[in-house]
Amino acid sequence: MAGKDPPWLPGRPDDAEEHPVDPQWITLRRLGNLIRTTILGLMGLTGTLIFLGLVGWSSAAKLTFLAGVAGFFCALYILGMITPVLAYRRYRWRLDGETLLVRRGIWWRIETLVPKSRIQHTDVTQGPLERLFHTSSLVVHTAGTRFAIVEVDGLPTGLAPKMRDHLLDLRPDESL
């Protein structure tokens, strides 16, 4: 597996370096935003059409209103395409001997630190879209309250279980 790993993928999951996630994460995010915005847009459009059918405005006013709504959703689409790139640049994870660190956020930034000894259990999850792009997510659960769940998504499929094994001090054969 190590032979075809891309250069940004760590050789060991616990090398104390800060790593970006798989660049596929950007595409994944964009797809997600696209789907969300489309659903929202369809609902918004239906609502707008019903609303325009009910009010007694002139057709010019109606057209302007419709254009405004369409413009709003276009802006949402564009934002949904741009923000994943910015978010990707700010998204880093680090796993050293004792802690997992996750850094994210464009404007509102948050760095989360989870000591290995506080981890109660972990999940490795993979949704249908993630499966398509060969990425998976590592979800770490602690006994905390507001930050009880810390997620690292966009990890290459092979890496998430490796990280989990390291966090839980499992030997590779135990996890298979």
Next chain:
Amino acid sequence: MNPSEQSIANGEWRRLHPLNLLLDLFGALRSLVIPILVGAISLPGRALMVILPVLGALSVTAIVIRYWKRQYKLSEKDLVVREGLLARKVRNVPYWKIQNIDTVRNPLHRLFGVVGVRLESASGSEPEAVLEALSVEAVEELEAAIRERGGEAPAEARVGAGTAGEGNGAAEEAPARLLYRIRGRELVRLGLAWNRGLVIVGALVAYLFSYGRVEERLPMIERWLRATLDRVTPFAGDVPAWLPVVAGVVLALALLVGLSILYVFFRYHGFTLEGTDDRLRTVQGLFTRATATIPRRRVQRVMVTQNLILRWLGGVSVRVETAGHSEHAGGWQSERYLAPYLPQERLDAFMTEVLPDWAWSGLEWRPVSTRAKRRLLRIRLSAVLVVIGVAGWLTTPWALALLPLLVGWVVAYVKGYVTYAGFALGPDTVAYRSGWLKREQSLVAFSRVQVVALEESPFDRRWKMANVNVDTAGASMAAHWMRLRHLERSDAEEVWRTLDSRVRDTDFKW
């Protein structure tokens, strides 16, 4: 390995005290009162004569069966509870996992010489086992079993060496030392400060409304008030019209304060805190006696609160959070006070005695950023201006008269907040304090910190500030939030680095 496999053979199954039957019956009656009343009004008498006995017989049968099939056993390593006739359930609770042992004795319990017991493990919101009524001897046996067999976690469940003292194995429990006892005068002060009167009135109103038809009775109440007023007026001569109103308000306030004092008096009467080497125990209540046992190593966070009235009176309240903490109604304690009212000057000595490892007294408090005042004033005052401006424009220019009041309020708040807010890094602990009228302090040992998160908004960056979240197990959403806000960026980084290096050094142990 099934821990109960072998021990199931040697324990013996027991039932709870028969008082459970009565308690369950009361419970059933309470939940059936409304349906019966509704039925009595809407159904013809003859149908009622059939339905009521059938309903009664059914619930009595269910209660008897429930009592009959509900049994528990003290086995070698765990408490086993089994219940159910058709759908059966067996629950094993290992002794060492039990976080808190709470008992409650209301007047009914006392009349029959029994005790209600609730056992909590770390699993969170739901108590591990509730045994509504046990004889006093049975409870003593249960407590002894938990004490003697639960002191040590099995080797595979222990993670390295812990920080707190533990491991008294099967030894006799050391004699408990009295650490705190509330005095009568302090109960009255507490009643004044906590102002629980409104809570009682609110609950009463909610209760009345849930039983419906209060709206219909409101005119009746009004008539009664008017009649009383008419009867009083001749004696009063020509008093100004505002006098009865003022008198009414004063009377209502006095009533609220009186209710609050009564509530606190009944609930916290005779509150004592005792400590042995490894556990704390509280006893409280006049009619309903409740006890709670908290192993010292289960303490996740200590909170010291002081509202405005407590500050005037010179007292503080000290609470702890344990991981198994849960909010419950129905006579069980939802709050774990170590000392509901403690004279402020005794706080340092108290904390040193109660949690010696947590080093409260040596804390050096450091302030939030020096720019916090300017930042908060700017944002809050702009908000006030916008709100008042819009209100004045939409309604009447007289809204502007509120401006000085609101500005004064904001300035007072910001000044008060900034002077008090601060953080401290002790040798083994991190502490945070905040609040204006109600001051709150939280103390957490590094070994209890679960997750640390450094947060920065664009505004924080502009003002070179940052926030550090310190997350613990069982932190109540309603209580003081350990979010160290408006810290100087360099201070935030220092806290972050300290926590990073120290938290990883310590092991967290249930």
